[in-house]
Amino acid sequence: MEWGRHDPMNHRRPQPQLGQPSASSTLGPVPEPGIAPVPGSAGGRPPAALEKEQNLLEGFRNVLAGEGRKATFTCAGRLPLVLHSGRDDTGDLTPRTDREVQEQRIVTECVRIRFGAESGGNILSLPMDGEPHEAEALDKLIQGCDQATFGRHGKDVLDETYRRAGAMGIGDFMTDFCPYKTGIIDIVTQLLLPSIVGDLTSGPQRSELAVQHDVTADQEHQIRYAVEYEICASNQSDMRSLRVSHLPSLLAILDVPLAGRAEFEEILQVFALQRTGSINFPDVFAVAAKRLHAKRLAGERTRGTQTLGPNELRRRMMFRGLRAELYKLNVYSGPHGLFKPHVDTPRSDMQIGSLVVCLPVPFEGGALAVRHQGQEVVHDWSAGMCADNKMVIQWAAFYSDCEHEVLKVTAGHRITLTYNLFLTPGTGLLAGKALSLQPSQLPLSQQMKVSCATPEFMPQGGYIGFMLTHGYPHTHKDLHHFVPNMLKGSDIVLYEAMHAVGLSSALEPIDSDSLPGHDALQHLERLHQANRRSWKNQHTEIGTHEANSRLAATEIEYEPDENSELCEEDVDMDSSEYEDVHEKTRNAPMKQRMRAREKIVWIGGGGQEELSKAYLAYGNQAELKVKYSKVALLVKVPSWAERGGSGAVASGTMGDPVSLE
Ligand SMILES: O=C(O)CCC(=O)C(=O)O
Ligand SMILES: [Fe+2]
Structure with missing residues (x-):
């Protein structure tokens, strides 16, 4: 059986899992344990190539299962x-x-x-x-x-x-x-x-521009990264095509959004910008630096991962x-x-x-x-x-x-x-002890490196979705940037492994219908493009995970199961507080979200069943607006050509480029 775009029913069909009959529910069971064929990848490819690819994907499942078995989720002791x-x-x-x-x-x-x-x-x-x-x-x-x-x-x-x-x-x-x-x-x-064992990158030296505007190397990264992201998001070819009208979204990426029209006009005046004109990098830098300073002076807390520089994020992780x-x-x-x-x-x-x-x-x-x-x-x-x-x-x-x-x-x-x-x-004083992770040595990193170095593996590129095994709590859209360092057990092993390989990845909330956001892949693509551009432009060292967490509230629907005695607490949530990516996601047409899901090769899925059933609160604080989110780590696999084809270093990455030796 061939899967992929040549199958006219493909977009309506839940993805069958290896060795499992396809399920009949309209939404489908995806993601569930097992490997789905690479969407759209079958057409015209020799069976041997497909088999090789499936074996590599199966390898991920085995390695993940091994990590899952090894990972600690509880510990205990006795005190005399x-x-x-x-x-x-x-x-x-x-x-x-x-x-x-x-x-x-x-x-x-x-x-x-x-x-x-x-x-x-x-x-x-x-x-x-x-x-x-x-x-x-x-x-x-x-x-x-x-x-x-x-x-x-x-x-x-x-x-x-x-x-x-x-x-x-x-x-x-x-x-x-x-x-x-x-x-x-x-x-x-x-x-x-x-x-996690690893060096904090010292990062490149600050540019003259950064010194002139008194911004740190981390902030300089953020500004450069936001520019790259905006260029990709607005389908521009490079900096030269950015216009004044791009400023609001660029500043929003940097988490220093404009309050309104008046502020926009003021900025144009202060920086002598023409309303319809183009903007150059020093202009953008000056505007962004000014707003970052103002924010710091106002003592506002940094909000998203967007605003965390690579060192800060790594420090929190480590x-x-x-x-x-x-x-x-x-x-x-x-x-x-x-x-x-x-x-x-x-x-x-x-x-x-x-x-x-x-x-x-x-x-x-x-x-x-x-x-x-x-x-x-x-x-x-x-x-x-x-x-x-x-x-x-x-x-x-x-x-x-x-x-x-x-x-x-x-x-x-x-x-x-x-x-x-x-x-x-924490203080990090424990780093280097036996329990530390060495991401590049993790079997999952190795598996990904080997896969990426194999021409038959996703030759056209694609997306892999790893379902995290734990649920992650959060109260508020502004707090989701804590999620990367909240990762537990085998989830942090997975995250670190992908980070070590240097592929672009994003943490994505998965809703109660097992669907990612309708724009999850666009977001990942933009990250990837921004990463590539930055890497190429030698604006190195902005990790691939820095701008990528967009977790938000995910309500876990309780489906009573007669075999289960588990209950769910449905913590009341004031949905008006959640005007964020996920809210948009929720309201987006189901079809789009299903399409996004179908483009992803899902690996693992174990945690969600457990989480959606075993959802019960205790104590007397039912009014707390805290929920567990189901989360997937979406990884962009560049095409073989982009990975270096001939075996050279992959160019789809930055920070730690995939080395295909
Ligand atoms: O007493 C215990 O061992 C566990 C108690 C517990 O699960 C709880 O209080 O939520
Ligand atoms: Fe408990």
Whole structure:
């Protein structure tokens, strides 16, 4: 069977997957696990060439699956408790020697919880040593808890068949347990936010123009990049054909848009520009520099990735840290305590994970199962909590978009402290340790390099869409630029691998119909063209990912599935706030978006099923406008001719050009 433009039904048909019958739904199942034939690529090509291409694409799937299996999505640990340790003068239990730090040999003392009126009434000290007043304090703590609710369809619900637990908010208790002091946050940071090894580019020297206008090298990159992007977006051949009328969109790309007509007129006057005239590079530079300065003076926060220079973006990617915020104390009591499968509602668009610390109180059952991409890790803490062996604090952390559940507690009380983990700028001190990524060495980079060096691989060029396996939260259109450094597990491996190869790529929100934006490919093409131009023009070192993230709200539609007990929280969103790319996307004709989807060879798709079903919130903050987005990384594969054909260096890239040796 041939696929491609020669098939008159092609645009209406969902893309069949390798080895799978095509689905009958009108929207089609794409993207789903598996490889679709390269759209429009079959006509006239010898079967052997097609087979070679399919094998290379299949290679991506295998490598991705391997990365998925390797990638960490949850981690856990135990902290031995030392009672009456005899602190040193500083009262500090933090490891002091380098060896202790490396081995994370940390112990902790008993944990105290102060609760009751004004947090002053009662103290529970754990582990309990059998004194009657301790049992009394434990009883009081349990009595002082509210019944835990959770969010479902945007509302707080109390449903004991789904969640049976007591909850105490942070306003009602205090504890001296500290996840930083005990080293937990260090470990979780290393495991869930692997650092990326690579040099920050020093970038080219500032030009005279930049010095004259007092802009940094990063800002100079941004301006040059915006110009290239505008040239491509407006189908101009080069700078010489840019006119005054291009200024507004060029400034918008730079994230310093003109407020209105009056401002436009003012700029024309200040820079003595003719309304219908052409503009030259120094003019554009001067206007842009002035606006960037004004913005900085106004103390406005930078908005999109468009305005992040290559160094800034890499820095954010390379040095990631975590901040833990105590959220709740929960008590799951036998014989009925449980919390069925759910994902944690992100509390902000910077939330990346959740941490659960299990306090030393005996209980049975109550394992925490965490799932991602068909894999499951079960943290069973009951053994460590049995009556004669309770000298340990156990904890687990996981990406909060991963489905998890607390199995039934059959006896005793399972008392936990839960923390939300937010991304923060890290110090990068961990870089170079075993958990670091070396992007150019990643199997995915190698696979892409080999593919690009093969003439049979997408000879006319094309697009590959990798579905990310995790969901990404965000509240607001202005905040989506955090997404690249929010990437988790195997998603960051994929992103980094494509970055290392130097292909143009873009993070694209995928909506509840599994469709990308109608202009997703135009956007990617423009990036690619801009990248090529910049590369050719020696305006090097603007990474291919800098202007490319345009994630916005994606509502995840809940389709009840009788086999699933999962629920979805439908966080209320004021759609008027989302006048962005995605809004336009939503309103764009379905046909266009389907066409965009069909032009892409999809690889992977595992995460979305899980995400769309396992969508449930907990807690009492249903009003927060935070959602997980489904996201794809779209990659532009240049044609064989553009890749260098004869085996020379590919010209479709910049930064790290694909070297086809
Ligand atoms: O207690 C646990 O292990 C997990 C609790 C949980 O999933 C939650 O509070 O959302
Ligand atoms: Fe949870």
